[in-house]
Amino acid sequence: MPDKIFKRHTITSALPYANGPIHIGHLAGVYIPADIYVRYLRSKKEDVIFVCGSDEHGVPITIRAKKEGKTPQEIADTYNALIKKSFEEFGISFDIYARTSNATHYQTASDFFTTLNDKSVFREIESDQYYDEEQKEFLADRYISGTCPKCGHPDAYGDQCENCGSTLSPSELIDPKSMLSGSKPVLKKPNIGICLWMNTNLGCASGF
Ligand SMILES: [Zn+2]
Known part of the structure; x- marks a missing residue:
């Protein structure tokens, strides 16, 4: 079968998380294959652009920041520079x-949200959330670990068990523990307790 002819090509590859250095496995599995393909297209004088960048949002960055006594911004800045140089x-x-973290992404993400919100795609519900009484903060799903109710793995996260691959909610974990203090979290109503659900029920946009 002949190759499909494209007028132009946008090539990207998985965004590395700015909470640690890249290693040879990342390069071999993701970036070198994409780079080879891009170089091949360029050699054929195709119209191609190769785009990537550091992912600077999410719980792994805040966890590392707490461990190292730094701000999430300092962690993201450090590892973005290191990864870019590598x-x-x-x-x-x-x-x-x-x-x-570029402003254009905030604007684009905000546009997606407001467009969907204007179309009443979301449903507002209130739910209790785990709270760390020692650290005095509500815990995102990834800040909670415990025993997986499906396979018994002792270190499942509040959103997923990496042993059996099950998607979980924090309330399903057996013996939940806060990853910030190690204490047992308690269920509390958040001050701003709105969990937005897509009407398709794909999942909760958590992290309030
Ligand atoms: Zn499991």
Whole structure:
């Protein structure tokens, strides 16, 4: 079967998380294959752009920041610089290497949300959430660990068990523990307790 002809090509590859360095496994599995394909297209004089960037949002960054006594911004800045330099030194030929913290991404994400919200795609519900009484803070799903109710793995996260792959909610964990203090979290009503559900019930946009 002949290849489909594209007028132009946008190539991207998984955004590395800015909470640690990249290693040879990342390069071999993701970035080198994409780079080879991009170089092949360029050699054929195709119209191609190769785009990637650091993912600077999410719980793994805040967890590392707490462990190292730094701010999440300091962690993201440190590892973005390190990862960017590693890619340059390995010769990965991105046309653009950006960051998810760029203002344009905030604007785009906000536009998606407000457009969907204006169309009443979300349903507002209130729910209790685990609270760490020692740290005095509500816990995102990834800040809670416990025993998986499906396979008995002792270190499942509040959103997923990495042993059996089950998707979980924190209230399903047996013997939940706060990953911040190690204490047993209690269920409490958050001050701003709105959990937004897509009407399709795909999942909860948590982290309030
Ligand atoms: Zn499991």
